[in-house]
Amino acid sequence: MTARNPGSSRWIGEMPKIGIRPTIDGRRGGVREALEDQTMEMAKSVAKLISSNVRYPDGQMVECIIADRCIGGAAEAAMAADKFVKAGVGVSLTVTRCWCYGSETMDMDPLLPKAVWGFNGTERPGAVYLAAVLAGYNQKGLPAFGIYGRDVQDAGDRKIPDDVKTKILRFVRAGLAVSIMRGKSYLSMGGVSMGIAGSIVDQSLFSDYLGMRVETIDSTEFVRRMDRGIYDASEYDRAHKWVKANCNEGPDLNPRKKRRSRAQLEKDWETCVKMTLIARDLMVGNPVLEKMGYGEEALGHNAIAAGFQGQRQWTDHYPNGDFLETILNTSFDWNGIRAPYIVATENDCLNGICMLFGNLLTNTSQIFADVRTYWSPAAVKRVAGHKLTGKADGGILHLINSGPAALEGTGQHTAGGKPVIKPFWELTQAEIKRCLRSTRWHPASLEYFPGGGFSVSYATRGGMPVTMSRVNMIKGLGPTLQIAEGWTIDLPRKAHVALDERTSPTWPTTWFAPRCDGRGPFRDAYTVMNNWGANHGSFSYGHVGADLITLASMLRIPVCMHNVGEQNIYRPSAWTAFGANDPQGADFRACANFGSIYG
Numbered sequence: 001m002t003a004r005n006p007g008s009s010r011w012i013g014e015m016p017k018i019g020i021r022p023t024i025d026g027r028r029g030g031v032r033e034a035l036e037d038q039t040m041e042m043a044k045s046v047a048k049l050i051s052s053n054v055r056y057p058d059g060q061m062v063e064c065i066i067a068d069r070c071i072g073g074a075a076e077a078a079m080a081a082d083k084f085v086k087a088g089v090g091v092s093l094t095v096t097r098c099w100c101y102g103s104e105t106m107d108m109d110p111l112l113p114k115a116v117w118g119f120n121g122t123e124r125p126g127a128v129y130l131a132a133v134l135a136g137y138n139q140k141g142l143p144a145f146g147i148y149g150r151d152v153q154d155a156g157d158r159k160i161p162d163d164v165k166t167k168i169l170r171f172v173r174a175g176l177a178v179s180i181m182r183g184k185s186y187l188s189m190g191g192v193s194m195g196i197a198g199s200i201v202d203q204s205l206f207s208d209y210l211g212m213r214v215e216t217i218d219s220t221e222f223v224r225r226m227d228r229g230i231y232d233a234s235e236y237d238r239a240h241k242w243v244k245a246n247c248n249e250g251p252d253l254n255p256r257k258k259r260r261s262r263a264q265l266e267k268d269w270e271t272c273v274k275m276t277l278i279a280r281d282l283m284v285g286n287p288v289l290e291k292m293g294y295g296e297e298a299l300g301h302n303a304i305a306a307g308f309q310g311q312r313q314w315t316d317h318y319p320n321g322d323f324l325e326t327i328l329n330t331s332f333d334w335n336g337i338r339a340p341y342i343v344a345t346e347n348d349c350l351n352g353i354c355m356l357f358g359n360l361l362t363n364t365s366q367i368f369a370d371v372r373t374y375w376s377p378a379a380v381k382r383v384a385g386h387k388l389t390g391k392a393d394g395g396i397l398h399l400i401n402s403g404p405a406a407l408e409g410t411g412q413h414t415a416g417g418k419p420v421i422k423p424f425w426e427l428t429q430a431e432i433k434r435c436l437r438s439t440r441w442h443p444a445s446l447e448y449f450p451g452g453g454f455s456v457s458y459a460t461r462g463g464m465p466v467t468m469s470r471v472n473m474i475k476g477l478g479p480t481l482q483i484a485e486g487w488t489i490d491l492p493r494k495a496h497v498a499l500d501e502r503t504s505p506t507w508p509t510t511w512f513a514p515r516c517d518g519r520g521p522f523r524d525a526y527t528v529m530n531n532w533g534a535n536h537g538s539f540s541y542g543h544v545g546a547d548l549i550t551l552a553s554m555l556r557i558p559v560c561m562h563n564v565g566e567q568n569i570y571r572p573s574a575w576t577a578f579g580a581n582d583p584q585g586a587d588f589r590a591c592a593n594f595g596s597i598y599g
Contacts, residue, residue: 010284010339012302015056016090016179018064018172020047021080021107023100023129026072035098035124039070041158042095042119049160050172055363057339059425062176065089073104081109090179091172093117094133097155098124102133108142111182111211111597113175113554115145117164123155134573143553143572143594145171170570174551177360178597180304182211187283187301190219190309190347197473198348198534199307205479208599209555210353215301219314222278230297231277232288235334239273242334250440250457253506258446265443268319268452276324279308283341305356307347310403311448319453320444321345325404326456329355331365331424332407332432339424340365345403351536354469354481358540361547363423365406367460369399369510371468371537374529375499383502386495391487392513395525399468399510399537400503402448404456408541409508410438411461411488419461419488421541442506459500460510462490467544468512471557472533478596481552482537483545483562484528486514512539515563522563531561546570556591559584 022043025031047064054062065087067080084092092112094105097119107114114137118130130146137144147168149161160168186206193199206212225231252259260268281289285300308321315321327333328341342359344352345368355366376395377388388396411419412434413427422431444453468484489511491499500509514528521531545564552559553571569583571590578593579586 019089024070091175117147184304187303187306193346198350250442272323305342307344329406384495384498
C-alpha cells in the first residue's frame with residue numbers, strides 16, 4: 001500500500017483559514033507608531049504557533065491569514081473583514097499588546113468563532129483592552145473567548161506563554177471544527193434502526209446547531225447500484241483481492257445446521273466490498289462514475305458524516321454493514337493510508353455527531369460502541385475469578401457493538417512503546433499489519449443478521465487514555481453532551497473470554513474504566529453507566545474532554561455530565577455572567593440565552 005492524501009478534494013470548497021487580527025491604539029503622533037511593529041510581530045508569532053501545531057482533516061497544516069495592517073478603528077476593521085471573506089477565513093483571533101478602541105476594532109461577524117488575546121504587560125494595557133472588548137462582545141450578544149496570560153510579561157518579551165498557547169490552540173481546534181462542519185451534509189443511508197432514538201434524524205438539530213444539511217437516501221439505492229454496476233469495477237477488483245489477502249476470517253459460531261456455505265460466504269464478501277464502495281461514493285462522490293455515464297451519482301452528497309441503518313430491513317435480507325462501517329471509519333484500505341470517514345452504526349446520528357466532533361478535534365479514527373454492561377469488581381471476581389486492580393479497581397464498562405469499530409481501536413499503533421491511536425499521516429505499514437493481524441472477521445450471527453455478512457472482532461489493548469462522549473436530545477431542552485474521560489483496560493485472556501463470551505465473541509470489545517472522583521455522576525463506574533443517556537457512545541484517543549467542552553460552548557450545546565478538571569474548562573467570557581460559582585448551570589443558562597448559531 002502507498003500513502004495518499006485525498007482529503008483536500010473530499011468535500012466541496014476549500015478548508016477554512018484562521019484570521020489573525022492585530023489591533024492597535026489608533027492615536028497617531030507617536031502612540032500607534034511605537035506599537036505598530038511589535039503588534040504585527042505578535043500576530044505573526046501566533047500564526048506560526050497555529051500553523052505549526054494544527055492540521056486540517058486531510059493532514060495539511062492549517063493556514064493563517066493576517067490582516068494587511070493593524071486595526072485601529074472601524075475602517076481598518078472593515079478592511080480586515082473584507083480580506084477574510086475573500087480568503088475564506090472561518091475563525092477569528094484578535095491579538096494586541098496595548099489599549100485599543102473596543103467596539104470600533106472588534107470583529108462583528110456573527111458566524112465566526114472569535115477569541116481575543118490581550119498581552120499581559122503593565123507598560124501597555126493589552127489586558128485592559130481584552131476586558132473592554134469582551135464586555136462589548138457580551139453586550140452585543142457575540143460570545144468571544146478571552147485569552148489572558150497568568151504571569152505579567154515584560155514589554156519586550158516576544159514569547160507566547162504556555163498557558164496562552166494552550167488556550168489559543170484549544171480555541172483554534174474547536175473553531176475550525178465549527179467552520180469545517182458548516183455547509184456540509186449528514187447522509188442518512190436508510191431510516192430508523194430498530195426504534196433507536198438516535199437514528200430518528202432531527203434535521204433542525206443539524207441545521208440550527210451545526211450549520212449542516214441532512215441528505216437522505218433509501219437503502220434500495222444500494223441495491224440499484226449493485227445490480228446495475230454503478231461503482232468502479234477496477235477498484236472493486238483491487239479491493240476484493242486486498243480483502244482476501246488481509247481480512248482474516250474467524251470461526252463461524254452459528255449452529256452448524258444454520259451456517260452458510262463457503263459459496264454463500266464468498267458471495268457475502270463480494271457484496272460487502274461493493275456496499276463499502278457505494279457508501280463512500282454516496283458520501284463524497286466519485287469522478288469515475290461520471291465517465292461511466294452517471295453524472296448525478298458522481299457528485300455524491302458532500303457528506304462529512306453518515307449513518308447506515310442496517311438492522312433490520314436491510315440485514316434481514318442482505319449482508320450487514322459491519323464491513324463498510326469498519327473500513328470507512330479506519331484510516332487505511334486497499335487504496336492505502338487515508339483520512340478516516342465518519343459512518344455511524346444503525347444510523348445513530350447523535351453518536352455520529354460525537355464521532356465527527358472527535359475526529360475534527362484530533363484527526364484520528366473514532367470508535368463506535370454500545371455502552372453494554374457495568375462489571376463490578378465483585379461480579380468480575382464471581383464470573384471470571386479475576387480481581388480488578390489499578391484504574392479498574394472500581395469496576396469497568398464493557399464497550400461492544402454488533403456493528404463496527406475502526407480497526408485503530410485494536411490499540412496496535414504505538415508511540416514510546418505504548419498503545420495509541422495516531423492520525424493517518426503518522427501510520428506505518430507495520431502498524432497497519434498489526435491492526436489487521438489483531439482482527440478477525442466472523443461470519444455474522446444469523447440470529448441478528450439473517451442476511452449474513454461479517455462482523456469484526458478484536459479486543460482493545462489496555463493503557464490508552466480515551467474520552468467517551470454522547471449527544472442526547474431532550475424534549476424542551478434540545479441537545480446536551482456527555483463526556484467521560486478514562487482508560488482502556490487489559491484483562492487476562494481467561495477473564496476476557498469469560499466476560500466477553502457472555503455477549504458475543506464476534507464483536508469488538510473495549511474494557512473501559514472512567515476516571516471517577518466520588519462525586520455526582522462520577523461517584524463510581526456504576527454511576528457513570530447509570531447516568532449515560534443512551535445505549536451508544538463513541539470514544540476518541542486521548543483525554544480531550546476540555547476540547548469537547550470548548551467546542552460545545554461554541555455550538556451552544558450544554559454539557560450535562562463530564563469529569564474534566566475545572567481548571568481546564570474554557571468557554572466564552574459571557575458564561576461567567578450566568579453564574580461564576582455554578583459553571584455547569586451557567587453553561588445551560590448561557591446556551592439557552594444565546595441560542596443555536598444558525599437557528
